[in-house]
Amino acid sequence: VPLVGPEQTVANPPGGAPTSVSGLPGLGLLGGSGGLGAIAAGAGDLGGIAFDLPGQSAFFQSDKFEQSTWITGSTTARVRVSGADDIVLFAKLYDVSPDGGAVLPHQLAAPLRITGGAAGRDVEVRLPAIDHQVDAGHRLRLVLTATDLGYASPNEPTSYRVALAGPLTVPSVPQLHVESSGYPWWTWGLPLIAAVIALALLLTGRRRAAAAAPDPDLAEVPLQIRNLTKRYKGGKLAVDDLSFQVDAGQVLGLLGPNGAGKTTTLRMLMGLIHPDGGGIRIFGRMVGPGAPVLSRLGSFVEGPGFLPHLSGRENLSLYWRATGRPHADAHFEEALEIAGLGEALDRNVRTYSQGMRQRLAIAQAMLGLPDLLVLDEPTNGLDPPQIRAMRDVLIGYAATGRTVVVSSHLLAEVEQTCTHVVVMHRGRLVASGPVGEIVGNGNTLVIGTPAPDLAIATLKDLPGIATVEPEEGGVLVHLAGAESSAIVAELVGAGVAVDRVTARRRLEDAFLTLIGES
Structure with a gap:
């Protein structure tokens, strides 16, 4: 196929920009004959998805085709290039309609790198293989451009001369007939x-x-859980229709054996997982992933994820910066005082003991002094003095009008720290209310006496008494049907002085009774 066109100068701009475009990423599937890829070179109807910049491109064009022709394979052309030792060009073959609209079949371009072209050199240009029908009355246009959006171009500005050195060779199979299947x-x-x-x-x-x-009636209620349900794979109910409410100033203990659903409840409270039924409201606003009301909640559940190569102080600072809130709102001094780590705050966290990490995690949860503080097993890894200090911190925190929810297995500590408890078993609510109401009247007596050894010897074999053990200032008697009056009479009859008799039922006893394991 003969081509016509004079020798032309092609300029490569500094830095390779602006650049010609053969196609845009992601639109390759829409290219092709008659599709969205049918964009005119220079001024396409859809904004020029394929175009070649004047001054950067050489154009050579054929006469009109007298009959429809299928191009099947790689078209070749011979051109003469000169002007530089290292020449970079991009070759394209357009189908040009009688009205001047140009289609670049399949948005394909052939990159060329020609060396030794300073004095001029003839080269054969092999264009990408295509399967395309050129209708009668259409022309073919060969374009050689110095830049293309899909490729890197030399950064140095330079100019090349490009001229025809032979006709265009078009591969065609006349007997081939391809049915148009349209787009999938x-x-x-x-x-x-x-x-x-x-x-x-x-x-x-x-x-x-x-x-x-938002529920305006609950605007001052720190936490309300209603009909909360979570079902895991296989139909297992982790939380089953759980409902309770926590008011301001309370320290609530969330109790239950392993697998009771405590941690699942706390994770839903933090917006980490979705419930399958019911809902959780914090200060009247529904909780969900990313809910703004979660900014009023501080939590420590299932590990804080500290970066071991940073110090404790740096970890706290990084955590707070990630919230995007002002530094002044963090109340770092109060949190660091709670941590009680002293000089260890400036050591890498990798050197911390388990107890030190635990205290740092609690300090992180208290950053910003949240209105609702949620802690899962906060005393893990703490020694007795630290546990007592933590108890004082939580009680003092709630005394300011804030609310604390604590999940713990240390029932004696919960009894001394919490004002209210919620007992869960197998995902369901078993009991809730003030600690005193849950403990209630028990089957244990504390008998004050200056002669505990004699009291134990007198009572240990008495019918209706399970066990007798020493207690500070007296003995602790676990009843198994005996009346307290009979016990006192027995002691007095044996010459044992009795200072006082008080009933005691520990939270542990009440807990075991509630879950059916007493």
Whole structure:
């Protein structure tokens, strides 16, 4: 196929920009004959997805085709280039309609690197293989450009001379007939499906937003859980229709054996997982992932994830910066005082003991002095003095009008720290209320006496008494049906002085009774 066109100068701009464009990433599937890839060179109808910049490109064009022709394979052309020892060009073959519109089949370009071209050199240009029909009355246009968006170009500005050195060789199979199958269904179907899904998500989100409107009656209630349910794979209920409320100034102990659903409840409270039913409100606002009301909650559940190569102080600072809140709102001094780590705050966390990490995690949860503080097993790794100090911190924190929720296995510590408890078993609420009400009247007596050894000897074999053990200032008697009056009479009859008799039922006893393991 003969081509016409004079020798032309092609300029490579400094830095290779601006650049010609053969196609945009992601639109390759839409290219091809008659598709969205049919963009005119220079001024395409859809904004020039394929175009070649004047001054950077050489154009050579054929006469009109007298009959329709199929191009099947790689077209070749011979050109003469000169002007530099190292020449970089990009070759393209357009199908030009009678009205001047140009199609770049499949948005393909052939990169060329020609060495030794300073004095001029003839080269054969092999264009990308295509399968394309050129209709009668159309022309072919060969374009050689110095830049292309899909490739790197030399940074140094330079100019080349490009001229024709032979005709265009077009591979064709005249007997080949290809039926047009059109675009596959998913070319248009997938965007439609995506639009339907997006609409469904939008409508669902609006319904959720309407359902999650703030409840003004609960605006001063730190935590309300109603009919909370979470079911894991296989149908196992981790939390089953759980409901309770925590008021301001309370220290609530969340109790239950392993697998009772305590940690799952706390994770839903923090917005980490979605409930399957019911809901959680913090100060009247529904909790969900990313809910703004979570800024009023401080938590330590299942490990804080400290960076071991940073110091304790740096970890706290990094955590607070990640919240995007002002530094002054962090109350670092109060948190560091709670941590009680002294000079260890400036050591790398990798050198910390378990107890030190635990204290740092609690300090992190208290950054910003949140209105609702949630701690999962906060006394793990703490020694007795540290446990007592932690108890004082939590009681003092709640005394300021804030609220604390603590999950712990140390029932004696919960009894001394918490004002209220919630007992869970197998995902369900077993009991809730003030600690005194849960403990109630027990089956244990504390008998004050200056002669504990004689008292133990007198009572140990008495019917209706399970055990007798020493207690500070007297003895502790576990009843198994005996009346307290009979016990006192027995002691007095044996010459044992009795100073006082008080009933005691420990939280541990009440807990075991509630979960059916007493």
